[in-house]
Amino acid sequence: MKRFLETGNFAITEGAIMAGCRLFAGYPITPATEIAEAMSKNLPKVGGYYIQAEDECGAMHMAVGAAAGGMKTMTATSGPGFILYADPYGWAIGCEIPIVVLNSQRVGPVSGITGAPGQGEFYNARYPTQGGNYETIVLAPNSAQEAMELTVEAFYLSERFRTPVTILADQLVTDGLEDISIPETDEEKEAMGLRFMDRKVHMGPDFYPATDEIDLPPTVLGKNTGAMCSDWTPTEEGYDIETVEAHHKPSYRMIYKIRNHTDVIARHETLFLDDDPDIIVVSFGTASRTVKTAVKKAREKGLKIGMIRPISLWPFPDELFNKKSTYLSVELDYDGQMVREVERAMPCDSDIHFFGKCGELPTVAELHEIFDKLLKNEPLKPEGWEKEVW
Amino acid sequence: MKDRIEILASGFGGQGVVRLGQIVGVGAVNQGFRVTMLKSHGTEQRGGYVRTQLVLSSEEIDSPLVEDPDYFCVLSSAAYKQFGHMVVDGTILYDPAMVEIDENKTTRQIAIAAKETAVEKLGRPIYANTIMLGALTGATAGLLEKKNMLETMLKIIPKFKEENKKAFELGFSMTTS
Numbered sequence: 001m002k003r004f005l006e007t008g009n010f011a012i013t014e015g016a017i018m019a020g021c022r023l024f025a026g027y028p029i030t031p032a033t034e035i036a037e038a039m040s041k042n043l044p045k046v047g048g049y050y051i052q053a054e055d056e057c058g059a060m061h062m063a064v065g066a067a068a069g070g071m072k073t074m075t076a077t078s079g080p081g082f083i084l085y086a087d088p089y090g091w092a093i094g095c096e097i098p099i100v101v102l103n104s105q106r107v108g109p110v111s112g113i114t115g116a117p118g119q120g121e122f123y124n125a126r127y128p129t130q131g132g133n134y135e136t137i138v139l140a141p142n143s144a145q146e147a148m149e150l151t152v153e154a155f156y157l158s159e160r161f162r163t164p165v166t167i168l169a170d171q172l173v174t175d176g177l178e179d180i181s182i183p184e185t186d187e188e189k190e191a192m193g194l195r196f197m198d199r200k201v202h203m204g205p206d207f208y209p210a211t212d213e214i215d216l217p218p219t220v221l222g223k224n225t226g227a228m229c230s231d232w233t234p235t236e237e238g239y240d241i242e243t244v245e246a247h248h249k250p251s252y253r254m255i256y257k258i259r260n261h262t263d264v265i266a267r268h269e270t271l272f273l274d275d276d277p278d279i280i281v282v283s284f285g286t287a288s289r290t291v292k293t294a295v296k297k298a299r300e301k302g303l304k305i306g307m308i309r310p311i312s313l314w315p316f317p318d319e320l321f322n323k324k325s326t327y328l329s330v331e332l333d334y335d336g337q338m339v340r341e342v343e344r345a346m347p348c349d350s351d352i353h354f355f356g357k358c359g360e361l362p363t364v365a366e367l368h369e370i371f372d373k374l375l376k377n378e379p380l381k382p383e384g385w386e387k388e389v390w
Numbered sequence: 391m392k393d394r395i396e397i398l399a400s401g402f403g404g405q406g407v408v409r410l411g412q413i414v415g416v417g418a419v420n421q422g423f424r425v426t427m428l429k430s431h432g433t434e435q436r437g438g439y440v441r442t443q444l445v446l447s448s449e450e451i452d453s454p455l456v457e458d459p460d461y462f463c464v465l466s467s468a469a470y471k472q473f474g475h476m477v478v479d480g481t482i483l484y485d486p487a488m489v490e491i492d493e494n495k496t497t498r499q500i501a502i503a504a505k506e507t508a509v510e511k512l513g514r515p516i517y518a519n520t521i522m523l524g525a526l527t528g529a530t531a532g533l534l535e536k537k538n539m540l541e542t543m544l545k546i547i548p549k550f551k552e553e554n555k556k557a558f559e560l561g562f563s564m565t566t567s
Binding site: 003004005115172175176177178179286289290292293294296361363364365 | 412415416418419423424425426427428429430451452453454455457
């Protein structure tokens with residue numbers, strides 16, 4: 001086991017190469033630039049390739065192309081680049097091409113604040129491209145160590161599901177430094193719970209089955225398998241057809257291959273949920289770090305407060321929100337994106353509240369103030385808001 | 391030992407505040423600590439304040455935020471004004487050449503003449519942050535081990551090893567003698 005102090009960006013690179021990534025195409029952007037930097041140094045050492053593209057749109061197209069040609073590939077960016085991934089992301093979904101995409105969220109919209117964390121791409125990660133008719137897999141780490149482990153997992157899931165997987169990190173995960181343990185032996189990897197899957201080739205002539213089947217290797221172009229691969233509505237053999245009748249089949253597959261196998265994807269962390277807590281705090285990514293400290297300290301004071309942290313963010317883990325309680329969504333955005341999902345998933349006689357910050361983490365002191373108000377049934381009034389209405 | 395040690399370092403861009411934090415962080419990892427380190431970023435590095443937040447623990451660290459610093463190394467008045475109030479029971483190490491302190495504050499405040507000593511004894515102000523690193527190491531009374539911190543510093547800063555070694559020792563003696 002190697003152990004050192006490094007950034008999440010570095011940890012992600014280690015995880016990707018460990019998972020078999022051999023091509024990275026990207027365009028540098030704060031706070032994910034160091035991934036490009038580390039990839040450019042480390043990929044050639046293992047026989048891999050680093051490509052700096054002319055922009056993010058080109059970068060992800062290149063990575064998708066290389067993945068369709070049989071390589072395990074990755075790209076990394078932040079919000080302003082992620083939005084330019086929209087077109088190639090759709091290609092990867094529609095053509096069932098495995099690829100790993102990292103989005104280190106900063107403060108938006110548009111360029112926003114470069115060196116500060118945000119979580120404004122909660123929904124954007126769910127709907128990264130146009131057209132609908134698909135589910136997406138999104139994983140959200142809250143530390144450099146977890147970012148490394150989820151990078152390995154993202155490669156595994158992308159192969160099993162024949163689909164892109166997004167790692168939705170934030171600036172503090174990728175730019176912050178932490179002690180990181182990198183496993184070196186197979187035993188160490190197994191002990192850490194890492195899962196790996198080699199790239200295999202689907203021997204056609206069919207392109208896809210009109211079922212929810214997973215563990216089907218991807219079509220690899222140029223391998224002379226007879227399978228076609230099309231971004232237009234395809235037949236099961238992969239020929240363009242563009243008919244309403246034909247469109248139902250790939251749509252069903254893209255939705256239900258993920259929706260029917262969430263047990264393979266689901267990951268979460270929960271704390272103190274066994275005694276019907278008065279408040280359940282919900283958060284993901286680095287916001288959950290201070291939330292966890294705040295919840296533990298509140299318990300020491302005798303307050304009945306619990307915590308839910310979705311790690312697999314999409315598909316959204318509705319089943320975690322089965323308790324009647326007062327829910328509090330803590331997010332690094334001001335518009336309360338996850339509030340809506342929690343509200344949809346929770347029992348209808350529960351309450352939902354929101355505390356948002358942007359560019360910095362909520363402090364433990366701030367969270368304790370919020371807990372106190374909620375326990376006294378006082379309305380929350382975040383700075384700038386007259387009334388908390390959801 | 392407390393289950394969680396918080397260290398804050400802040401000053402202007404270019405003073406080596408992030409480097410100081412990195413050396414402390416790597417040194418702490420070498421001693422077996424779990425460590426988180428947040429560094430300020432962006433326009434702040436071009437003239438504004440720069441901040442490094444370090445948390446050390448023998449356990450897994452949840453919040454990486456410094457909210458109650460045990461040690462605050464401060465290299466500018468602006469940083470002192472912005473973060474000084476957070477220090478309640480901790481120790482403030484400040485450079486009197488750059489920081490005007492609040493004399494009424496009840497917490498322990500130690501003057502470390504880092505810039506002046508760097509210029510007088512080593513000829514260049516650039517060694518001020520190494521002097522501060524030595525002073526911080528001394529102030530922690532063994533929590534950060536002197537030999538380890540010195541070796542870590544020499545490994546991370548590739549040049550002027552003799553000068554940096556001397557600077558570290560000078561700083562260390564300011565909080566231990």
